[in-house]
Amino acid sequence: MRHFHVEPGMLATQLADSLVERLLKTHLADRVVERVVDSLIRSAALDRVVAKVISSLEASPAVDALVDRQVDRVLAGLCASDALRKLIRDQAGAYLEYVRAQRLIQDQSRGVARELEDSIRERVMTLDDALESWARRVLGRT
Amino acid sequence: MTTRYGGLASRLLANVVDVVILAFLVAGTQWILDQLARQVLLIDVAHCPQTDLWWRPRPQLCRLLPWTGPLAVIVYPVVYRLGFWTLTGWTPGMRLMGLRLVRTNGRRVGLATALLRMLAVTLTALTLGVGYLLVLVSPRRQALHDRIAGTVMLQSRAARPTTPSARDAPHPAAGA
Numbered sequence: 001m002r003h004f005h006v007e008p009g010m011l012a013t014q015l016a017d018s019l020v021e022r023l024l025k026t027h028l029a030d031r032v033v034e035r036v037v038d039s040l041i042r043s044a045a046l047d048r049v050v051a052k053v054i055s056s057l058e059a060s061p062a063v064d065a066l067v068d069r070q071v072d073r074v075l076a077g078l079c080a081s082d083a084l085r086k087l088i089r090d091q092a093g094a095y096l097e098y099v100r101a102q103r104l105i106q107d108q109s110r111g112v113a114r115e116l117e118d119s120i121r122e123r124v125m126t127l128d129d130a131l132e133s134w135a136r137r138v139l140g141r142t
Numbered sequence: 143m144t145t146r147y148g149g150l151a152s153r154l155l156a157n158v159v160d161v162v163i164l165a166f167l168v169a170g171t172q173w174i175l176d177q178l179a180r181q182v183l184l185i186d187v188a189h190c191p192q193t194d195l196w197w198r199p200r201p202q203l204c205r206l207l208p209w210t211g212p213l214a215v216i217v218y219p220v221v222y223r224l225g226f227w228t229l230t231g232w233t234p235g236m237r238l239m240g241l242r243l244v245r246t247n248g249r250r251v252g253l254a255t256a257l258l259r260m261l262a263v264t265l266t267a268l269t270l271g272v273g274y275l276l277v278l279v280s281p282r283r284q285a286l287h288d289r290i291a292g293t294v295m296l297q298s299r300a301a302r303p304t305t306p307s308a309r310d311a312p313h314p315a316a317g318a
Contacts, residue, residue: 121152121239124239128151128283131278132283136279
């Protein structure tokens, strides 16, 4: 007859595993888990823990370094991206085209207004001279 | 390049433009005051409350409001012309016609000259147009008020009147 030597600690672990497995299969386990989660959500202790974790993350140089590394990686990827370059070039081109068109329209309108102004002025100046010569004729002056 | 002076038609057209601008200014002021009175102060000018108590602002304002229009008609043209003549030498209407008001020595018009010209314009108006017709026969196209105030109306053919930097330069006709 062979004897198997079983460590007492190992037996306890196996027992606990099977017990937990069985417990999880029952409806009781669902209710227990639900209640635990519910009480955790309602407890102020959880809030404090979360706040503490977040503040410790904020102050952590390791997190900073991680974020920096990720940002550098993303930025390097963006800088090297041909698609992004093309997009920027296209948008800048479209904007410059728009500005150029606006300036052209403004210049044209200004030019038309100035031409109109000049033409009115010329005509009125001619009228000035005509009125003056008429007055001189009437008064018999040269 | 010979100096050209503004003739009767140019001056008349410049005046028409200025009068139109002034009409808009007066009408705009009247409208704003009207809206303020109706919407903010809740004053109905047609039905002013009767009171003998002078310290009550609403009835007083209600009685004053109809006078703002006539007052603006008198004050605006004077301030407009005095302001433009002294600050730039031209009103918008004059600028459109390329006219610039200067003293006979070519220097810019000061407040005293502008005031004298303004008073003289009233005198010219009293002559029923004869004062204006002097422009047709005067060698430098001066109206009666120009002769009184010692001013001339320069005219340039270019789209813009002469630059302000040249404003203080002596005029070629100085002392003529």
